[in-house]
């Protein structure tokens with residue numbers, strides 16, 4: 072199988088700091104990949120490079136066989152790379168429906184109709200369980216529902232790769248269970264890359280886990296392999312699960 076996305080020697084410096092340092096990475100189509108690692112390990116910088124939100128200092132990014140290293144973010148969105156954190160800041164004064172209508176309209180480049188927008192919006196709201204909140208102002212949604220609305224906005228772009236940055240942060244336990252179900256559902260027709268600090272979520276959801284430390288990949292493997300990895304325990308898991 073050919074990877075959906077690869078990086079070669081991907082690096083990003085901030086002044087003298089190598090936030091991402093020579094990363095070789097490959098993501099297979101259809102997988103759910105979690106990125107974990109201590110604070111400041113370079114996780115957000117890495118996914119920001121993939122989405123085009125920031126530019127690499129050196130290295131290369133290939134998506135579906137095309138070199139996208141120099142491609143602006145909006146073109147990557149058209150290719151199917153959606154980064155919720157970047158694209159989908161929820162507008163508090165718009166309804167859930169109108170928030171999702173924004174990315175739906177972006178996907179309908181030629182000849183959009185009201186009916187097409189409506190069905191695209193409702194499909195994304197239904198998948199995230201927000202259909203009955205369509206008319207609610209985003210500001211009046213619970214925090215958990217606002218996070219789900221971000222996912223709905225990402226889904227509305229019909230991504231082939233959906234990148235989620237700490238999607239369960241601030242969710243209640245019951246909402247986390249629903250979120251796990253939702254991501255499994257999304258992964259039936261997309262590849263999912265998520266940065267996640269909640270270890271039970273990572274262990275349940277991920278097919279494979281990539282561990283970042285000091286801008287580099289420290290380890291990669293199945294949840295079982297990562298749990299058993301001494302270096303990972305020392306650098307990260309030990310610190311959070313004493």
Ligand SMILES: Nc1ncnc2c1ncn2[C@@H]1O[C@H](COP(=O)(O)OP(=O)(O)OP(=O)(O)O)[C@@H](O)[C@H]1O
Pocket residue numbers: 085088090108109110111112113114115116117
């Ligand atoms: N725009 C920036 N300017 C300067 N330094 C930055 C910038 N963005 C990130 N950094 C630095 O790069 C390093 C990696 O940060 P990054 O946010 O990618 O880590 P992270 O693994 O996502 O951390 P966290 O889990 O805390 O979100 C950190 O030392 C951070 O301070």
